[in-house]
Amino acid sequence: MxxxxxxxxxxxxxxxxxxxxxxxxxxxxxxxxxxxxxxxxxxxxxxxxxxxxxxxxxxxxxxxxxxxxxxxxxxxxxxxxxxxxxxxxxxxxxxxxxxxxxxxxxxxxxxxxxxxxxxxxxxxxxxxxxxxxxxxxxxxxxxxxxxxxxxxxxxxxxxxxxxxxxxxxxxxxxxxxxxxxxxxxxxxxxxxxxxxxxxxxxxxxxxxxxxxxxxxxxxxxxxxxxxxxxxxxxxARATLEHALVVARSRAVSAPGVDEVRVLLTEAGTLQPSTPPTRRAAILYAGALAAARLRDFERADALVQQLRAMPQVQADPAGTRFARLLATEVALLAGQPARAQAALGDVAGTNSRAELLLWAQVRTATGGASDVAQRLQSWVALNKRDATAWQMLSAAYGVQGLQVRAVRADAEARAAQMDFSAALDRFRAAQDLARRGGPGADYIESSIIDSRTREVQSLLREQALER
The missing domain is CATH 3.40.390 (Collagenase (Catalytic Domain))
Known part of the structure; x- marks a missing residue:
């Protein structure tokens, strides 16, 4: 081969x-x-x-x-x-x-x-x-x-x-x-x-x-x-950052409500003798589990306990993880202003995690135009980032730029190689652009036409492979 x-x-x-x-x-x-x-x-x-x-x-x-x-x-x-x-x-x-x-x-x-x-x-x-x-x-x-x-x-x-x-x-x-x-x-x-x-x-x-x-x-x-x-x-050493990643992985991979409740129960039965790193991990997983169960009051309380730990405050990675978790919980609770306060200023960061959280927060607090501008630069360098394309589509949609929103949605599907769905969305964007829909201009229309032809070519290649 x-x-x-x-x-x-x-x-x-x-x-x-x-x-x-x-x-x-x-x-x-x-x-x-x-x-x-x-x-x-x-x-x-x-x-x-x-x-x-x-x-x-x-x-x-x-x-x-x-x-x-x-x-x-x-x-x-x-x-x-x-x-x-x-x-x-x-x-x-x-x-x-x-x-x-x-x-x-x-x-x-x-x-x-x-x-x-x-x-x-x-x-x-x-x-x-x-x-x-x-x-x-x-x-x-x-x-x-x-x-x-x-x-x-x-x-x-x-x-x-x-x-x-x-x-x-x-x-x-x-x-x-x-x-x-x-x-x-x-x-x-x-x-x-x-x-x-x-x-x-x-x-x-x-x-x-x-x-x-x-x-x-x-x-x-x-x-x-x-x-x-x-x-x-x-x-090798068991760092706080790795412990928090494992805690997050446990919460994300929990397949059902019963498994999520187990994580919350662990956080509620902590003993004073629990080692600090393990304690931080249990609090982190418990807060994320509480948020998944829509118990935001409990989630907030666990986040505060996590952020108050001296070991977390003394560890830059631990502080960052706790800050991102507080932002995520506030967003899930439908409190974008509080999420913005928890996230702080991330203008100079190149971290994808911060960027995507910031995009959600700013879109929800009236800053969709800022989000669109920053995500445009990001996806220009990271064309396969489907999540970023989806958030860019949402930012365009809030601004009423429907042609650009549909095109970004098509790019998100193409990034995950779902070319049939991507072609449908590109054709929908073409139709909107021809009718003079919001966000249509010569440059955008040219990009849509070019990408439509590229995706059609990829679909033909797939058909030949089959």
């Missing part, structure tokens, strides 16, 4: 990931994960694992899912999926980075392409074995069946062996990438230990040759031996 073919295959999978009900774009968690992902990409480039062609052609994007399963996966073309359930069990940023480095190595080593090539090479041999088995059946049915069964079994076993080799390679290369990026070399072993504990099937070495992955015990021993010879001191 060429890199272009891999990218097209990955895009097909990514389209389904965007449509999945578990897909979630949480700006706070996504920004934290991106802060781990970017150093890994830089390290892969420095080590020569990431070729210039792959660097240019692939998406290199991590999509979050709110499933509580402890899982992450790589897709051809540079797409990665990370379930919040995996974040929920980590104790340091380095453990998340170890998983991302492993999955990144699956992509840089082109494992999907190599597996497909392996299968294509085996196909003629399997076909020959099947034909020989059918010929033998005319003389000895039992022998013929034995040949066919043996051929299928050898093919399956070869695939399993190849898969395990790929996993070992991703462990080895991912380890090197993570260490070069500055993450703790011990994090791989500790993450495998968590996977071992969470697995329903104990790795007791039963039938290891029937597994697609090496035994967790084998992988733990390998990573521990590598960490012993790693240069430099260990750097």
């Amino acid at each position: 060429t890199t272009s073919q891999e990218r097209r295959l990955g895009d097909r999978v990514a389209r389904e990931m965007y449509r999945d009900l578990d897909y979630v774009d949480d700006p706070v968690i996504a920004e934290y994960v991106q802060g781990l992902w970017q150093p890994l990409l830089d390290a892969a480039r420095a080590r020569g694992e990431l070729s210039a062609e792959m660097d240019q052609r692939y998406a290199w994007q991590v999509l979050l899912g709110k499933d509580r399963m402890i899982n992450a996966f790589a897709v051809p073309g540079g797409w990665l999926g990370l379930q919040l359930g995996l974040i929920n069990v980590t104790t340091s940023r380095d453990e998340i980075a170890s998983v991302l480095a492993h999955e990144l190595s699956h992509v840089t080593q082109r494992h999907i392409s190599r597996i497909m090539a392996q299968e294509s090479r085996q196909a003629p041999l399997v076909l020959v074995g099947m034909l020989l088995g059918m010929l033998a059946m005319s003389r000895n049915p039992e022998a013929g069946n034995a040949v066919i069964t043996s051929t299928q079994a050898m093919s399956a076993q070869s695939g399993l062996n190849f898969s395990r080799d790929m996993e070992r390679e991703a462990d080895r290369i991912g380890y090197g990438v993570a260490v070069q990026a500055g993450f703790d070399p011990r994090s791989f072993a500790s993450m495998f230990e968590k996977l071992q504990q969470a697995s329903r099937h104990t790795d007791n070495a039963s039938f290891p040759y029937l597994r697609t992955h090496p035994l967790n015990t084998e992988r733990i021993a390998d990573m521990q031996s590598r960490a012993q010879f790693a240069a430099g001191p260990a750097t």
Whole structure:
């Protein structure tokens, strides 16, 4: 497979990931994960694992899912999926980075392409074995069946062996990438230990040759031996920022009301002896849970407790997380003025989490024109930010600029590769522009016409792929 073919295959999978009900774009968690992902990409480039062609052609994007399963996966073309359930069990940023480095190595080593090539090479041999088995059946049915069964079994076993080799390679290369990026070399072993504990099937070495992955015990021993010879001191630590990210992940991934209430109950039964970092995490998750249950008075009280903690006040990341949480709770409560006071001045920040919260607050407090101007600059540099496009559409809509609002909505759908829906919205924008709708001008109409043709071309390519 060429890199272009891999990218097209990955895009097909990514389209389904965007449509999945578990897909979630949480700006706070996504920004934290991106802060781990970017150093890994830089390290892969420095080590020569990431070729210039792959660097240019692939998406290199991590999509979050709110499933509580402890899982992450790589897709051809540079797409990665990370379930919040995996974040929920980590104790340091380095453990998340170890998983991302492993999955990144699956992509840089082109494992999907190599597996497909392996299968294509085996196909003629399997076909020959099947034909020989059918010929033998005319003389000895039992022998013929034995040949066919043996051929299928050898093919399956070869695939399993190849898969395990790929996993070992991703462990080895991912380890090197993570260490070069500055993450703790011990994090791989500790993450495998968590996977071992969470697995329903104990790795007791039963039938290891029937597994697609090496035994967790084998992988733990390998990573521990590598960490012993790693240069430099260990750097992993359970920071307040990571604890708050995990708390947020738990609240966002809670699948039902009962699970949300559990988080609120934990916040209401805190003991004085609870360690400060854990206490802050429980208060954070409890406040977000209370807001989801529409108990805003309780949510406000928990936020105030969180912000009053000396450990939070002394930690810049903790202070920021508490401020963003207070803003979010006020917005959910329908109090934009209070949200604006909680958020403060974020004019000079480049943080996506602050920007998107600010956009919601300013749109609700009469500053839609400011939002439109700032988000226009943002989406010009971040064309795949569907959430930003949606907020830009809302800001245009508040101003009555319907043509621009519909076009921004179309761009949001295109950013998530829902090209059929995007084309419908672009055509609606074209129709509004031709009728002289609000927000229509020559430049906007030209952009809409150009984007309509581009999306039509992408849809034709999809039809040819099918």
